[in-house]
Amino acid sequence: MPTLDFKGKQFVHSHHLSVPFRELRVEAKKSLPAKGAKPSLDDNLIIHGDNLEALKALLPTHAGxxxxxxxxxxxxxxxEGWCYNDNVRSPLMKEWIKKAANPVDKEDLERHDKWLCMMWPRLHLLRELLAEDGVIFLTIDDNEQHRLRALLDEIFGEDCFIASAVWQKRTSPESRKRLGPAHDTVHVYYKRTNAVKLSKLDHSEEQTDAFSNPDGDPNGSWTSTDISAQNPDPSKRKDQQYKIKLPNGTIISPPPGRCWSMLEPEFERLRKEGRIWFGVKGDARPRIKTYFDESSGVSSWTWWPNDELGHNxxxxxEIMEILGSENAFxxxxxxxxxxxxxGLATSTESLILDSFAGSGTTAHAVLAANxxxxxxxxxxxxxxxxxxxxxxxxxxxxxxxxAERVRRVIQGHSHPIGRAE
Ligand SMILES: C[S@@+](CC[C@H](N)C(=O)[O-])C[C@H]1O[C@@H](n2cnc3c(N)ncnc32)[C@H](O)[C@@H]1O
Structure with a gap:
């Protein structure tokens, strides 16, 4: 497999192994334990410090x-003002830390190397912390998304790549640019191929509204899908080209270039069970019903538009409403x-980790999901x-x-999630 080479790679290659273990200490004064309970490392945690040390400190208790x-x-x-200051034993790295170009800025010709050196050991530790059936999601933009993908292929394995979703972060083009970015990429990898299954998503309000019960079906509300399927060669699937008598007496065949999606005995069984819909007047091409109660949710795909998932x-x-404008981030x-x-990667008992927490959106979403x-x-x-x-x-x-945002959300700051205006 081709791999990405970068300055400093040989020095950080095993750096995650040599990072010293530091102990995590609970700060009782800053904690918000449940009534009657003592703060502990088994609670929700907000760790103050560099994530390289924090991830290493979590290994003894949280690996896997x-x-x-x-x-x-x-x-x-x-x-962004991020700094490369990992304590890697190498003259090159020590030089990097000393230089005026730390924080890493645009003029720094080694900024991609530094970024990759920063990410490499952290991704190794994150992988160790992930459960065998766990999944990692990483947001990134075009500055580094291609290099991050190569790094992830190397550390997680290209077989463990699930998808790169496109999150539409903006609502309109940037007027100063002729082809400005509208999206971030969300790379998704699992730890072990085939060990994980992502969940179907709950129906949105709009999707729920698509279910109705115009024929008073005792099984409740339903939506329907066409029962014809592509069949460009009529000499194939002959047993799926039978004639169907509609309730109004008309006899129909599949439309040109198509066949029925099921064999005749299966169609007749579903018809008897009242699962086939021929339109209000009984004169329409048959459709198969899916009942709301039976539908296990909706499949997701890699297009994540802002009307569904919000934008910058x-x-x-959301932060300003909780913390006031002076705390804008x-x-x-x-x-x-x-x-x-x-929704895709957790169930009610899951443990979720965000090691670049910023304003704590991940914790907010976890509390809201619970x-x-x-x-x-x-x-x-x-x-x-x-x-x-x-x-x-x-x-x-x-x-x-x-921590302040999380405290306020725990204390019941009633913030209307997803108000997009
Ligand atoms: C892009 S922001 C994350 C924003 C977050 N997702 C949110 O919704 O608010 C990245 C954050 O990672 C933090 N960060 C950068 N390097 C870090 C490190 N080595 N250890 C811990 N945090 C770090 C930065 O200070 C910044 O707050």
Whole structure:
């Protein structure tokens, strides 16, 4: 398999193994345990610190136990202020850390190498934390999405690639650009081929509205699908080209180039059971009913439009409504995007990890999912101090933003998720 080469790769190759273990300590004063309970490392966790150390610290207790990982790392746009400061034993790395180009900016000609060196050990640790049937989702844009895909193929295995979804993050084109980006990519990998099955999604309100019961069917409301299927060569599937007598007496054959999707005995059985719909007047081409109660949900695909999953502006508004405008954060994700990921890859008892937590959207979505279905999902978030360019200083984002948002959501901040206006 072709692999991606980058400056520093030989030095970070096994770096995840040499990162020293540090102990996780509970800060009781900052915790919000359930009534009567003591704060513990088995609760939801928000870890303040660099995720390289935090992920390593989680290994003894959580290796192989995380069901779903979502990460939204710095996209390496050159404007985010992320720093490469891993303590890798190599003169090259020490030089990188010393240079003025740390935080990594646009003028830094080694910024892609630094980003890849930063991601490599973290992805290794994330993979170790993932359960055998776990799934990882990673958001990224065109600055690094192709390099990230190559890295993931190498670390997770190209057989473990599930899909790259396209999340429509904007609502209109950027006027300064002639072909501006509308989307982020969401790479999805599992840990073991075939060990995992993604879930079907719950019906949206619109999809639920598509079910009705115009014939008073005792099995309840239903939708229907055409029972004809493609068959360009009429000499094939002869036994699926039988004639059907409609309730109004008309006799029909399959339309040209098509056949019926089932054999005649199966069709007659379904007709007897009242599962075939011929239209209100009994004169329409037959359709097969799917009852709401039997339908196990909807399949997802890789097109994730913003009317379903929210967009950048919605995400910013969600934070501002909870924390006020002074706490605006530059690159949040909307709760609805995370809700899609949780819908695909978690059940009510799942453990979810986000090691680039930012404003804590993942925790918000986990709490909202539990509120909706009575689940017991738990989350682990990691957030380090962040460089603030305007103030030229490091700020404790974990306390002021990540944890504060989560505290307010737990305390019942009634935030209307998915209000897109
Ligand atoms: C793009 S933001 C994530 C936004 C988040 N998904 C949300 O909805 O708010 C990436 C975050 O990762 C944090 N980060 C970057 N490097 C990190 C590291 N080594 N350890 C922990 N957090 C880090 C940044 O400070 C930033 O807050």
């Amino acid at each position: 136990k995380v069901d779903c990982i979502f990460i939204d790392p710095p996209y390496n746009t050159g404007n 502006q919605e995400a910013k508004k 530059d690159y949040p994700k909307p709760v609805r995007l995370l809700a899609r990921i949780l 509120a909706k279905d009575g689940g017991n999902r738990r989350f682990i978030l990691v957030q380090c101090d962040e460089y603030n360019k305007a103030a030229n200083e490091m700020v404790d984002l974990c306390q002021t933003l990540t």
